[in-house]
Amino acid sequence: MQLHQPNHQPLLPVTPSLRSLIQLNRARGVPLYRQISQRLREAILTGELAEGTRLPAERTLAQELGVNRTTIMNAYNDLSADGLIEGHVGRGTLVKRNDRIQHDQYIDQDVPSWLVGLTAGEETILGPEERVLNEIASLSERPGVISLAQGTPDPELLPGALLQSIINTSPVEAHRHALGYCPVEGMQSLRRHISRYMRQRGVTANIQNILILSGSTQGLGLIGRFLLNPGDEVVVEVPTYQGAIQTFRALGAKIIGIPTDNEGIRVDILEAILNRRQPRFIYTLPTFQNPTGIVMSANRKRRLLQLARRYNIPILEDDPYSEIYFEGNMPQPLKALDTQNDVLYLSTYSKILAPGLRVAWLVAPEPVIDLLTRHKQIFDLNTNAIGQWLINELYQRDLLEPHLATIRETYQRKRDLMQQAIADYWPAGVRVNHPSGGMHLWCRLPGDMRAHTLLREAIQEQVTFVTGEPFHVDGGGHHTIRLSFASPEEKHIQTGIQRIGNAMQRLLQQRTHTGAGDQSIERLPMI
16 A cells, blocks of 8 residues: 655655765774664764654665665664654654753753763763663553563562571671671671582682672672773673673773573684684673573583683683572582683672672682772772671571572472463564573564564563663674563563563564565654
8 A cells, every 4th residue: 555645744854865974984893783873873963964854765775885774774773762763654764853961951950061071971881772771670660560671589589587587686796796897808707608608519719719799790890990901802792791791891891792502602703703802801601691591511611711721811700690590400600610710700699689788709819809809998998798797697597598499499480480471472483592590581582573672562561571682792682582580470470471472463463564574663662
């Protein structure tokens, strides 16, 4: 069916050519679609492209710039997610009103002049994907919205009563000690318990090899500042934990993404990179990887350690989920195979106890611990003493293992419930991993369905999840989503999955009606 413009429709300004506006640098290491979206974003924000300007069709601009049409489609999707452009059937893709804060608005609001321009570098740290994550978090707080996005513990399993009983049955002198300062490197008794725990897992670690941290994010930041200078390169898995990506980018690092398969990081591709590049370290989550849930195979671990030794590159092993295993035994950490002190091991109590305790730990060679302790002291005199004391008491009273058994049983039941709901309510063609531990399902959407488009439809159904893009440093992830089964109530898991299934079916019906080649439904305005 042909669409006709009514006679009274005003003519829209159109950009005849964007070739002079967009200069692509294929040697720059930044995906072409992102170079295009960044340049168009600048032009829109500065007024170089006025509100209402009709952008060239995807095929037209692809021919002008000598790129694939998919590259233009991805660039337009980025701008659409930011609310800077909007697709209209029959009218094309239009520049929207720029509602972002500009210099004049700072003046009008009587904001101190020193604040103007301080957000200029924000784009390198918080890109479109990270802003979408913030929006998802805000949406999840709304009444009636089911969040399958939050990778946090089940609120019902936070050990509040258990910790309260410890406080009630402890002498007053212990309370006073817990409310005071403790050594920068952490409470000695807790470090001793962690040392025993690590030895049980096959890692030789004395108390001098352990640093207590205010959450694992602090560990990423400390190690990053210790090992990185602006412009240095870091290797990460693709996909990987988006918090690590943000931290390394904030420190000015260039990130090299290495694909993963069902055994973990592709060491064949990594070796080819190490032959011609010199990254400062390799960041990996070998156990119940976030977001894929993969456990790195023993053979892959050995190959990774061999490469680290051959090229003299340290490995940062991030291990927040290993205690949340469902079948068999707890996987052995990469650090247990490390005979040359090439692995820095990072873990946390946030996933197995409570994020609010803000207690994590690092295992590393003693000289590294000494240097990081001195650096930590500058920014953080000591990690939460009462949190350390409570965790130490859990070890002392043998209360931690019963709690872990409960969360394993609960999360396994939730995983199975979510996977069964997917089988019941989602269309054919969806591929879902079957993690043997952790908190997440990683899903590949059917056909060419895009995650951002599905998210916008799902929000209409009052359910949220995380799209795949924030976990990718290579511009990928457009057709993947992460679902977290740990936090939502069991009664909400089935309902949430059913709602996403409704959104999927609606998108599939729209594509049937509009034709497989019509991309207009990919650029709906963000709700």
